[in-house]
Amino acid sequence: MKFTKTLLATTALTVAAGAVAAQEMTIVSWGGAYSKSQLKAYHEPYSAKTGVTIINDDSSAEAVAKLRAMNEAGNVTWDVVDVVAADAMRLCDEGLAMEIDADTQLAPAPDGTPASEDFGDLLVSDCFIPQIVYSTTFGYRTDLVGDTPPTSVCAVFDLENYPGKRSLEKRPINNMEWALLCDGVAKEDVYDVLETPEGQDRALAKLDTIKDSVVWWSAGADTPQLLADGEVIMGSTYNGRLFSVIEEQKQPVAMLWDAQVFDLDGWIIPAGLSEERKQRALDYIYFATDTQRLADQAKYISYGPARASSAPLVGKHEELGIDMAPHMPTDPNNAKNTFLYNYEFWADYRDDIDAKFQAWLAK
Amino acid sequence: MTDQTAGQDMIAADGMPLKKSLAKSLQREKMRALMLIAPLLIFVLITFIFPIGSMLFRSVENSIVQDTLPKTVVALQDWDELSGELPDEAVFTAFVEDFIIAVENKEHTRIGSRLNYEVSGMSSLFRKSARKVKKWDPVQDAPFRDKLIDVDKDWGDPATWSIIKTHSVKYTNGYFLNAIDMQRTAEGAQAQPEDKQILIKLFIRTVKMSLIITGMCILLGYPVAWILANLPNRSANMLMILVLLPFWTSLLVRTSAWKVMLQNQGVINDTLVWLGLVSNDARLEIINNQFGTITAMTHILLPFMILPMYSVMQTIPPSYLRAAKSLGATNWTAFWRVYFPQSIPGIGAGSILVFILAIGYYITPEIVGGTDGVFISNRIAYHISSSLNWGLAAALGAILLAVVLVLYWAYDKIVGIDNVKLG
Numbered sequence: 035m036k037f038t039k040t041l042l043a044t045t046a047l048t049v050a051a052g053a054v055a056a057q058e059m060t061i062v063s064w065g066g067a068y069s070k071s072q073l074k075a076y077h078e079p080y081s082a083k084t085g086v087t088i089i090n091d092d093s094s095a096e097a098v099a100k101l102r103a104m105n106e107a108g109n110v111t112w113d114v115v116d117v118v119a120a121d122a123m124r125l126c127d128e129g130l131a132m133e134i135d136a137d138t139q140l141a142p143a144p145d146g147t148p149a150s151e152d153f154g155d156l157l158v159s160d161c162f163i164p165q166i167v168y169s170t171t172f173g174y175r176t177d178l179v180g181d182t183p184p185t186s187v188c189a190v191f192d193l194e195n196y197p198g199k200r201s202l203e204k205r206p207i208n209n210m211e212w213a214l215l216c217d218g219v220a221k222e223d224v225y226d227v228l229e230t231p232e233g234q235d236r237a238l239a240k241l242d243t244i245k246d247s248v249v250w251w252s253a254g255a256d257t258p259q260l261l262a263d264g265e266v267i268m269g270s271t272y273n274g275r276l277f278s279v280i281e282e283q284k285q286p287v288a289m290l291w292d293a294q295v296f297d298l299d300g301w302i303i304p305a306g307l308s309e310e311r312k313q314r315a316l317d318y319i320y321f322a323t324d325t326q327r328l329a330d331q332a333k334y335i336s337y338g339p340a341r342a343s344s345a346p347l348v349g350k351h352e353e354l355g356i357d358m359a360p361h362m363p364t365d366p367n368n369a370k371n372t373f374l375y376n377y378e379f380w381a382d383y384r385d386d387i388d389a390k391f392q393a394w395l396a397k
Numbered sequence: 398m399t400d401q402t403a404g405q406d407m408i409a410a411d412g413m414p415l416k417k418s419l420a421k422s423l424q425r426e427k428m429r430a431l432m433l434i435a436p437l438l439i440f441v442l443i444t445f446i447f448p449i450g451s452m453l454f455r456s457v458e459n460s461i462v463q464d465t466l467p468k469t470v471v472a473l474q475d476w477d478e479l480s481g482e483l484p485d486e487a488v489f490t491a492f493v494e495d496f497i498i499a500v501e502n503k504e505h506t507r508i509g510s511r512l513n514y515e516v517s518g519m520s521s522l523f524r525k526s527a528r529k530v531k532k533w534d535p536v537q538d539a540p541f542r543d544k545l546i547d548v549d550k551d552w553g554d555p556a557t558w559s560i561i562k563t564h565s566v567k568y569t570n571g572y573f574l575n576a577i578d579m580q581r582t583a584e585g586a587q588a589q590p591e592d593k594q595i596l597i598k599l600f601i602r603t604v605k606m607s608l609i610i611t612g613m614c615i616l617l618g619y620p621v622a623w624i625l626a627n628l629p630n631r632s633a634n635m636l637m638i639l640v641l642l643p644f645w646t647s648l649l650v651r652t653s654a655w656k657v658m659l660q661n662q663g664v665i666n667d668t669l670v671w672l673g674l675v676s677n678d679a680r681l682e683i684i685n686n687q688f689g690t691i692t693a694m695t696h697i698l699l700p701f702m703i704l705p706m707y708s709v710m711q712t713i714p715p716s717y718l719r720a721a722k723s724l725g726a727t728n729w730t731a732f733w734r735v736y737f738p739q740s741i742p743g744i745g746a747g748s749i750l751v752f753i754l755a756i757g758y759y760i761t762p763e764i765v766g767g768t769d770g771v772f773i774s775n776r777i778a779y780h781i782s783s784s785l786n787w788g789l790a791a792a793l794g795a796i797l798l799a800v801v802l803v804l805y806w807a808y809d810k811i812v813g814i815d816n817v818k819l820g
Contacts (some may be wrong), residue, residue, distance in 0.1 A: 099782040124785065127506035127524065199661070203770075236590070249685055252763060264662050321770070378521050385784045386517040386593075394597040395768040 058087045059113040061316055066094030067278065071334035072116070074352070076322040083321070086314065097121065099306055101130045110304045113315045119298040122162035123381055130391035131161035131302040132312070139316055141324035143343035152325070152341045156298055158377050163323050164300040164340035166331065169363035169372070170208050171294035173261055173276040174268035176286045187293035190268060191244055201257045201269030204250035206391035207380055208270065208295050209342070211373060213240035217292060225379045236386060238394045261287050273363050277336035279355060281361070291368040297375050298340065338364040453798075456576075456791035459569040462561065466495040470565040478559040478583040488558070489541040494528060500531040514786050515580070516560050522551050532815070559583045572792035596793065599773040604800060606691060606772070607755035614702040614751050615744060621747045622706035622743070637707075643663040644700040652761045655693040657686035659765070683727030692767050698754055703745035709743030709818050719792070742818035749808065749817065753801055773797060 056323050058211035061070045061077070069090055091112065094346045095101060117125065125131040134140070136157055140149035150157065156164040161292035174184055179196055189196050202209050214224050214233065217240045239357045241248075251257055251265055258279040273294065276384035279285045291339065301323070303315045321327065329347035336358060339345065348359050359365055363372075402468035407415040431438075463470050468491035476484040499505040509523030529548045538544070547554035563583050564571060571581040578594040579586050588594070588726065621640065625633050643651060658664045662682050669675040683689060713736060721731035759774040766772070774794060 072542055098785060102785065102787075126509070127510050127520065128509060128785065129503050234807050252769060263660065265660055382513060382519075382521045383517045385514060385786065388779070388784070389593045389595065393593055396598060396771075 036305075057085060058089060059311070059318065060089045060091055060111060061114045061116070061318075062091045062097055062112050063116040063296070064094045066223070067335055068274070071232070071331050072322075074334050075331040076327055078326070080318060080321050084317075094208070098124055098130075101125060102128065104205050105130050105304070105306060108306075110306050112304055113307065114318055115304060116165070116299065117128050117302055118189070119158050119162055119164070119300065120375075120377055120380060120384075122302050123302065123377055125302055126159045126161035127381075130304050130305055132307070133160045134163055134303070134319075136163075140322065141320050143341065144326050146341065147321075152343050154342065157338050158298065162300050163302070163319055164298045165323060165328065166299050166337035167293040167296055167340055167364055168299060168337045169273045169291075169296050170203075170270055171363070172268050172270050172272050172290040172292075173257065173279065173287045174290055175261055175264065175266075176288050178264065178267040183288065184268065184290055185292060187212055187241060187290065191216045191240065192250045193244060193247060196267060197247075199247050199249050199260075199264045199265060199268035200244065200247040201251050201260050201271075204252045206387045208375075208382070209241060210234070210237040210387065210391075211295065211307055212293060213237040215373070216240065221373065224373075225376050228379070228387075229383070234390055240389070242394075243259050261285065273361075274336050277361050281351075281356065290367075292371050293364070294363055294368070294371075295372050295373045295375050296363065299337075300340065332358050332362065336361040336363075337360040400592050434561065450788075452791050453795050454791075455787050456789075456795050457568045457570070459564065459571065459788070461508055461511050462565040463567055465496045466492065466500050466565075468492075468560065469495050469561065473558065473562045473565065476558070476562070478555070478562050481555060483542075483555055483787070484555065484558050486540050486542050487599075489545055489552075490535070491809055492541055493533060493541045493545065494535045496526070496530050497533065497535060500527045510785070512560055512564065514784075514789070515564060516556075516576075518551065519557075519560070522549055522557070525549060526552075528649065568704075570787040575789050576792040576796055596773070596776065599646050599771070599776060600662050600800070602769075602805075603756055603772045603774070603797075606687065606770075607758075609751050610691055610698060610755045611702075611748050611752045613691065614699055615748065617695065618699055618702035619740075619744070622703050622710055623779055625703070625707045626710035626713075640700055640703050643696070648697065648760060649764075651697055652693055652764050655689070655696070655765055656684060659689055659692065684765055685770070687766075687770045689765040689767065690762050690770035693761050694755060694758060697761060698751045701754060705746040705818070706740065706743035709746070713739045735811065741812070742816050745808070745812055745817040746766050749805070754799060756797065 041107055055269070061072075063072055069092060073090070077090075080086065081088055093164065094116050097115050097117050101110070101112070101115065102257070115131075122131065124131070132182050136150040136153060137148045140153075140163065142148050143152045153164055156167070158164075159218070172184075172187065172190065174189075176183065178198060182195070184190075184192075184196060190202075196293065210228055211224050214227055214237050217236060219227050228237065229397035249260060249269070251260070251269070251271070254275055257266070258275045260266045260269055261279060262285050268290070273289070276289055279287050280289070301319055303312065303319065307315065323341075325341055325343045326347065328341050329344040331337070332339055332344075332348045333350065333352045339348065345364070348362065350356060352357050360367065363369065409418040411417045411418070413421075415716050430610060440778055469488060472488040472491040473484060476488060497503060499508065505523050505527045506520070509520045511519035512523070526545075526548050530545075533541075533544075551557050563581055569581065570586075574581050574586050575589075576596055578589045578597050580589055621706065623637055625640070628636065656663070660666070661682075661683070661684075664682045665683065666675065670677050675681060682691070717739075718731050721735045722728070726734065756772075757774055759778055762770055762772045763778075766775075774797075777790050777793050777797075780786045780793070805814075
């Protein structure tokens with residue numbers, strides 16, 4: 035009898051311990067200020083509401099490769115992963131991410147608009163739940179560009195009026211589009227031109243005119259640092275990075291929103307999770323991507339919420355107390371001339387054009 | 398001879414022939430030794446040999462096409478891809494049958510990505526076609542040839558089918574061909590278009606720059622090691638800490654520190670401008686190029702050269718030099734004929750360490766290498782983490798491994814591997 039009791043007690047304890055351990059989930063993101071904004075806007079309220087402990091893992095930069103390796107090993111340890119839309123597409127294609135039905139698995143807008151309409155075109159992949167709209171755009175040193183600050187993206191290619199170094203990302207994406215735009219290709223034709231070998235050569239030829247004045251970056255923090263050090267007079271990076279250089283560090287830098295390229299960042303749930311973990315991940319996603327939560331994130335970082343219904347709710351920066359709406363890439367003043375990144379195109383041509391681009395760089 | 402014949406008759410204490418008994422105990426001893434190293438052996442096997450082997454195997458493995466489109470691959474056998482004509486209806490039917498199953502299993506996009514490594518556009522062709530094809534019935538909706546071409550005109554291009562056929566083999570040389578700027582085509586191996594050739598160039602650059610870095614480390618490390626070995630112990634230990642200190646600092650921190658030193662508005666350029674040696678508008682370009690990579694990597698790898706040199710030099714008795722001089726040798730002759738030959742094992746060990754580490758370096762070239770200072774490992778990293786073309790990454794890695802082994806073999810032939818000492 036005593037033995038049975040002990041056994042029962044032990045079993046109960048084990049089950050309880052198991053339940054406690056199960057109340058944990060690992061969320062993967064980019065680290066830095068971005069992860070912090072998610073911690074404040076999503077993780078903390080979610081933990082308070084459900085008691086689930088959230089473990090942060092800053093591995094988004096290698097998420098695609100790591101997820102594939104985990105999947106092959108049959109041991110996926112991540113529950114929710116933050117990736118850019120292009121990576122989400124790749125993961126979806128490889129069968130590494132779970133498909134999501136927006137209308138049944140995501141929260142509707144407060145007025146009842148189904149999620150699929152609220153997110154609209156931003157649902158670029160069946161596996162992807164958009165979170166923010168960010169843009170890759172240029173910042174310039176206000177003190178180093180002379181009396182007429184640049185107003186057009188083509189200033190990047192104008193060495194005569196804006197001599198000095200500029201920093202560009204060490205990959206073809208975005209650079210090829212800007213080169214074609216400034217070489218006289220109409221916005222709507224850019225990808226048609228870029229699809230042909232002649233068009234690719236044309237873009238590279240345009241980039242060739244400034245090649246000697248370019249510092250190539252590979253981490254998002256590079257351009258802000260180069261601008262702050264005066265190493266470059268202008269450079270491309272993510273708009274949130276420029277926001278912190280301008281507003282938080284008060285450097286003499288200004289934004290050149292012209293021809294900013296919109297891109298998306300959001301969540302995926304890895305394929306092959308156990309039913310229990312899958313349900314928890316879905317529950318988190320339902321909570322973290324509702325209208326209020328997406329608007330809350332904009333208090334901490336200058337990226338636009340991906341839901342149409344969140345835009346009116348965007349308030350002031352939590353620490354600086356400045357209005358965040360004018361710093362959003364989607365703000366009408368900033369979005370006078372924008373460029374939408376073509377995911378399908380780059381999914382197809384990325385490797386091919388990248389090989390050409392790297393060969394051109396090495397020339 | 399007599400011993401052997403006698404040995405046959407010898408009996409051990411337990412009545413067994415001595416030879417057998419001896420062999421048995423030797424066997425037991427070997428087993429015991431093996432048991433002792435078993436944990437390490439198993440550890441190395443599981444964590445090192447097996448993962449590397451399975452990664453290298455990816456460079457030839459290509460079963461995805463056969464597994465996903467089995468009927469199509471069989472049907473394509475009879476089609477002549479060089480005829481310039483489309484395959485017949487049987488191929489299209491087989492393809493639609495395979496494709497419907499693939500879509501159900503969600504494997505159609507994976508094969509699309511696989512074929513997209515060869516020709517751009519395959520990825521979206523497979524993704525888009527799936528939306529229509531999955532609604533078809535393999536029996537009722539036949540024939541499929543015109544229907545499929547209606548879905549996307551690329552299905553009407555013999556080149557599409559030729560790609561599928563060319564890459565349908567279970568074990569392919571395609572990745573290795575890609576790794577040396579060639580491609581597998583219907584007409585056999587062909588060179589990549591010139592504007593996409595980069596990998597061979599990077600291999601050569603990697604080996605060349607690694608050799609330069611090794612040479613720089615020898616030049617800078619030798620005098621330091623010599624001083625360390627010839628100072629009294631107490632001051633040598635102090636200096637040793639200076640050698641080891643950077644060794645304990647994070648690689649990233651050291652690389653970033655070089656950035657601060659070398660950049661246009663950096664410490665070195667500022668000092669030169671201040672001294673008036675360089676004019677303000679003609680600052681030196683000493684970062685984001687080969688010079689930056691060589692400088693930073695030489696600094697980072699220097700301890701790996703100094704330590705083996707130092708420990709070898711410590712074993713060279715100073716009396717040898719004194720003896721040489723007392724016999725009339727000049728300082729230089731004494732060094733060159735007596736001291737230097739004895740220190741070669743240390744140079745050898747240091748060089749091998751530095752060279753092998755340098756050839757696989759990734760972070761430092763990425764940060765300070767700009768465009769002409771990056772290594773082949775930066776491309777491997779791209780294919781592992783961005784393009785997910787692990788087959789090509791594995792092929793590049795296998796070639797790099799082979800290059801190292803060949804150089805190691807050459808070193809053994811020229812200098813002799815017995816001549817390498819760590820102390």
